[in-house]
Structure formats: C-alpha cells, structure tokens
Amino acid sequence: MDAAALRAVHLTKRYGRLTAVDDLTLDVAAGEVFGFLGPNGAGKSTTIRMLLGLARPTAGHARIFGVDAGEVAAAHRMLAYVPADVALWPRLTGAEHLELLAATGPGTDRGYRDDLTEQFQMDLSKPARTYSTGNRQKVALIAAFATRAPLLVLDEPTSGLDPLMEREFRHAVVAARERGQSVFLSSHQLAEVEAVCDRVGILRAGRLVEVATVADLRALHRTEVTVTYTGVAPQLSGVPGVDTVETTRGSQLRFTLSGPPGAALAALAGADVTALTVREPSLEEIFLDYYGELVNP
Ligand SMILES: Nc1ncnc2c1ncn2[C@@H]1O[C@H](COP(=O)(O)OP(=O)(O)OP(=O)(O)O)[C@@H](O)[C@H]1O
Numbered sequence: 001m002d003a004a005a006l007r008a009v010h011l012t013k014r015y016g017r018l019t020a021v022d023d024l025t026l027d028v029a030a031g032e033v034f035g036f037l038g039p040n041g042a043g044k045s046t047t048i049r050m051l052l053g054l055a056r057p058t059a060g061h062a063r064i065f066g067v068d069a070g071e072v073a074a075a076h077r078m079l080a081y082v083p084a085d086v087a088l089w090p091r092l093t094g095a096e097h098l099e100l101l102a103a104t105g106p107g108t109d110r111g112y113r114d115d116l117t118e119q120f121q122m123d124l125s126k127p128a129r130t131y132s133t134g135n136r137q138k139v140a141l142i143a144a145f146a147t148r149a150p151l152l153v154l155d156e157p158t159s160g161l162d163p164l165m166e167r168e169f170r171h172a173v174v175a176a177r178e179r180g181q182s183v184f185l186s187s188h189q190l191a192e193v194e195a196v197c198d199r200v201g202i203l204r205a206g207r208l209v210e211v212a213t214v215a216d217l218r219a220l221h222r223t224e225v226t227v228t229y230t231g232v233a234p235q236l237s238g239v240p241g242v243d244t245v246e247t248t249r250g251s252q253l254r255f256t257l258s259g260p261p262g263a264a265l266a267a268l269a270g271a272d273v274t275a276l277t278v279r280e281p282s283l284e285e286i287f288l289d290y291y292g293e294l295v296n297p
Contacts, residue, residue: 004027004063005029005030005031005032006027006034006051006064006151006184008025008047008051009060010025010060010061011047011050011057011062012024013055013057019206020206021046021047022206024043024060024207026211028151028184031177031180031182032177032182032198033173033177033185033196033197034201035185035200036048036201037193037203037287038204039291043206044155044186044203045084045186048184050062051153052081053070053071056070064078065078065150078106078150079106079149079151079153080106080144080147081152081155082137082140083140084155084156084159086137087136088128088136090127092127093126093127093128094123094125095124095125097128098146101143106147106149109147110146113142116146119171119172121165122138122139132160137157137158137159138165141154141157145176151184152176154183154184155186156188157169158192159188166189174196177198190282190287193214194283197214199211200212200213200214202290210290214283217283217286220286221285221286222258222281222289223256223281224279224281225257225264225277225278226275226276226279227253227254227255227271227275228251228275228276229251229252229273230251231271232271233253234253234267234271234273235267235270236255236268239263241258242267243255243256243257
C-alpha cells in the first residue's frame with residue numbers, strides 16, 4: 001500500500017467560472033488524524049466529493065492509499081464515510097442498517113461495533129424513521145468506526161450530537177488512531193478538532209492557506225502575555241513582535257506577542273517583573289484571525 005492514506009495533488013474543481021477547489025495539494029499519513037477546516041462555501045464538501053469519487057476533478061487527482069479516487073470499487077474497500085446529513089431507510093431498524101452496511105462495506109469488527117453501540121447509548125431496535133438527526137448520525141458513526149477501513153472520512157460528523165456523545169465521538173477517534181486508522185475530519189467544531197487532530201488544514205475560498213499541527217499554528221499566531229511588575233513599567237513600545245500593549249491595572253499590563261519572544265523577554269528583563277502569564281490562542285481565535293476579514297469585512 002502507498003504510505004499516504006490520502007494524497008491530493010493539484011486537485012481542482014471548477015463549476016463554470018467558479019473555482020470551488022483550487023490546486024489543493026495535501027498528504028494525510030497513515031495513522032494520522034487530520035482536521036479540515038473552512039467557513040461555509042470554502043470547498044470542503046467539494047473536496048470530499050472528489051476524495052470519494054462522487055465528483056470528477058477538473059484538474060489534478062486524489063489517491064486513497066495509492067488508488068485513484070475515481071476507481072470507486074477499489075478505493076472504497078479502504079475507506080468508510082460519514083456524511084454531514086445521514087439518510088437512512090425509514091423502515092429498517094438501526095440494527096438492520098448496521099448489518100447492511102457491514103455486508104457492503106470494507107469489513108466490520110462486530111464485537112467492537114457492540115461496544116460502540118453501548119458507548120453511544122444507541123437503541124438499535126427501532127425503525128430509522130423514528131430517529132432524531134443525532135441518532136441517525138450515531139448509526140453512521142458506529143458503522144464507520146466499527147470497520148477495519150484504514151481511512152475514515154468524516155464530514156461534519158458531530159453537528160447533531162449532544163456534548164456527552166461528542167465526548168464519545170472523541171474517544172472513538174482516539175481509538176481509531178490507536179488501531180492505526182487514518183481520519184479525515186471536516187468540522188466546524190474547533191474544540192473537537194483541537195482535541196483530536198494531529199494536523200489541521202485551513203481552506204479559504206478553495207485554497208489551502210495553512211497546513212500545520214495545532215501547536216505550530218499557535219506558534220504562528222499571537223500569544224497573550226500579562227505582566228505584573230513593581231516600580232517602573234517595562235518599556236515595550238517598538239519591541240519587535242509586541243503589539244497592543246494595554247495597562248490593565250496600576251502595576252499590570254497586557255500585550256500580544258507574535259513570532260520569537262526574545263526581544264520581548266529582553267525588554268521585560270529590564271523591569272522588576274513579579275508575575276508573568278502567557279496564554280496561547282485557542283484554535284477558534286486562530287481561525288478567526290484567518291477569517292476575521294471575511295466575518296468583519
Ligand atoms: N454542483 C455545484 N455547482 C455549482 N457550484 C457548486 C456546486 N457544488 C458546490 N458549488 C460551489 O462551490 C463552492 C464550495 O462549496 P462546498 O459545498 O464545497 O463548500 P463547503 O466548504 O463544504 O461549505 P459548507 O461548510 O457550507 O458545507 C461554493 O461556492 C458552492 O456554491
């Protein structure tokens with residue numbers, strides 16, 4: 001098998017004049033959990049449709065463990081997919097769905113499937129027409145996590161889940177990684193991405209604007225520093241990387257720091273600093289940094 005679970009090379013999709021996905025090149029390693037982020041309309045679903053062979057790229061290609069995504073029969077033996085809107089057959093029960101999906105999918109661990117059913121507190125005896133959105137999502141998630149497919153493609157899989165089930169979802173992702181499965185997770189739940197993903201890709205208007213670990217993303221962005229001092233305030237104006245210095249109390253000030261901290265530390269060393277706290281930005285703040293102009297033009 002190819003080393004990369006997923007490889008997109010110059011992947012592009014145009015709809016007339018609109019370029020929905022623009023020259024996307026990306027590798028997701030075997031065993032990696034990759035978060036795919038972007039605001040509405042950024043091109044996430046279009047990318048996933050190409051990965052699943054549901055849409056044909058205008059240019060470039062995508063491979064699943066070395067198999068072209070367009071070779072659907074071969075590629076889908078290696079992946080399981082959970083869509084954003086799970087549609088089930090209304091008369092079949094949850095249990096019948098799981099059997100059907102096991103019979104047609106890439107192989108199922110039935111023992112683990114029973115464990116997942118318990119973890120997600122899912123009553124599989126009822127017909128699917130009685131299921132809420134969250135319960136339909138749970139059926140699809142149980143089916144996908146119980147497969148031995150080396151790649152799980154999850155498109156907004158937790159939008160209908162309550163916080164308790166969201167926690168079970170995170171456990172299931174961690175367990176999948178421990179079994180060596182790769183996960184490609186498109187999500188708007190930034191805390192979830194932050195908690196479970198090894199790396200994150202940020203898509204903006206069809207282009208991949210950043211691919212990094214959450215830790216590296218944080219390092220690229222502004223850190224908030226609060227300094228308590230006695231005597232004369234540290235002189236921070238004009239120090240490289242230091243921005244928006246404000247006095248919060250008489251002997252306390254706060255500033256944001258981007259890039260290497262050396263110059264700021266040297267400036268602080270010149271004052272009598274009694275306490276220092278450093279707060280790293282959350283993924284949500286980083287995300288808003290990328291999209292702030294879109295949200296507040
Ligand atoms: N079949 C299509 N025909 C024409 N335009 C399309 C088609 N599918 C998607 N688009 C356009 O491509 C762009 C990307 O859409 P896409 O659904 O991939 O975004 P997304 O990131 O998944 O958004 P969301 O988070 O809202 O699901 C949008 O401008 C959308 O209108």
